[in-house]
Amino acid sequence: MEEANDNFFERVYHIVRQIPYGKVTSYGAIAKVLGAARSARMVGWAMNAAHNLEDVPAxxxxxxxxxxxxxxxxxxxxxxxxxxxxxxxxxxxxxxxxLEKYFWQP
Structure with a gap:
């Protein structure tokens, strides 16, 4: 299960790295684009694990x-x-x- 989480987290980070400067997105929008629309909380866990990753604009x-x-x-x-x-x-x-002004849809 840990390997599956690691893969999901990396997929989340790939999306987050694409968020343009001056824009934001939501946990749910990321989950939806990854085909896991009901997994916003898991995206949150990935972001929690990313707080020390300099290349992920959490x-x-x-x-x-x-x-x-x-x-x-x-x-x-x-x-x-x-x-x-x-x-x-x-x-x-x-x-x-x-929020609508700054929201980026992945």
Missing amino acids: HRVVNRKGLLTGKHHFDGTNLMQQLLESEGIRIENNQIVD
């Missing part, structure tokens, strides 16, 4: 409402927010303002 993955639910997996209290804001994405109360 900060660009948010929940379906634009909430920064993965922020606790980053060093520092507001690092995820700071990274997104540095790309021009507006955040208020741990949520992306105007």
Whole structure:
């Protein structure tokens, strides 16, 4: 089972690496494009495991409402927010303002 998870995680990372600068996507959108529409939580596990992978822009993955639910997996209290804001994405109360404007559909 661990090997299957590793393969799924790598497929997730492949998608996340494609998210353009200044854009975000959701756990569910990634799961859907991978043919596992009901596996958004597993995408979240993959993102949790990716917090130290420099080539995976994990900060660009948010929940379906634009909430920064993965922020606790980053060093520092507001690092995820700071990274997104540095790309021009507006955040208020741990949520992306105007998610549709910044959303990237994989």
